[in-house]
Amino acid sequence: MTLNEFIEDAFNGEQEYLLDALGDLTPEELMWRAGPEANPIGWILWHMTRVEDMWFQFFIQRETEIWARDGWDEKFGLPARDNGFGHTLEQVADFPAYDLAEMLKYGAEVRAATLNYLKTVTAEQMDVVPREARPEMSVGRIFRQVVGEMYQHQGHIAYLKGLIRSGK
Numbered sequence: 001m002t003l004n005e006f007i008e009d010a011f012n013g014e015q016e017y018l019l020d021a022l023g024d025l026t027p028e029e030l031m032w033r034a035g036p037e038a039n040p041i042g043w044i045l046w047h048m049t050r051v052e053d054m055w056f057q058f059f060i061q062r063e064t065e066i067w068a069r070d071g072w073d074e075k076f077g078l079p080a081r082d083n084g085f086g087h088t089l090e091q092v093a094d095f096p097a098y099d100l101a102e103m104l105k106y107g108a109e110v111r112a113a114t115l116n117y118l119k120t121v122t123a124e125q126m127d128v129v130p131r132e133a134r135p136e137m138s139v140g141r142i143f144r145q146v147v148g149e150m151y152q153h154q155g156h157i158a159y160l161k162g163l164i165r166s167g168k
Contacts, residue, residue, distance in 0.1 A: 014150045021158040047084035048153040049107045
């Protein structure tokens with residue numbers, strides 16, 4: 001198995017776990033918060049998808065993010081350049097409910113673009129630093145970061161679903 005195949009397999013495994021956790025959520029469960037400082041599942045899903053889009057489209061490839069390029073920002077009524085980093089408690093509390101199926105369509109576009117880009121990356125390119133402002137973030141480190149974040153956030157989602165369903 002090559003490094004690129006390993007990364008693709010990691011993304012595919014995460015996606016299976018994520019879709020399993022999201023599969024039967026109600027709109028109310030999607031926006032439920034465990035407490036006033038907790039992020040709802042819907043916010044977490046939006047954030048993790050936006051971050052993947054940002055890292056691979058904008059940060060590495062210097063392309064317009066799929067979110068803005070394909071009008072997803074307008075469809076969801078959310079800012080083109082926002083991905084949740086630095087959100088205040090008020091911003092999370094005011095985050096709008098949305099159609100889960102539509103967010104999953106956006107996520108599928110982002111993931112397809114990520115995997116298409118991955119197919120073009122050589123072993124030597126994994127060490128390239130795409131932005132001088134972040135010299136610690138090579139292409140390889142970005143892949144590692146995003147894979148780790150995806151699993152972490154997928155775990156948050158599964159945990160929150162368990163809390164919701166247990167009545168806690």
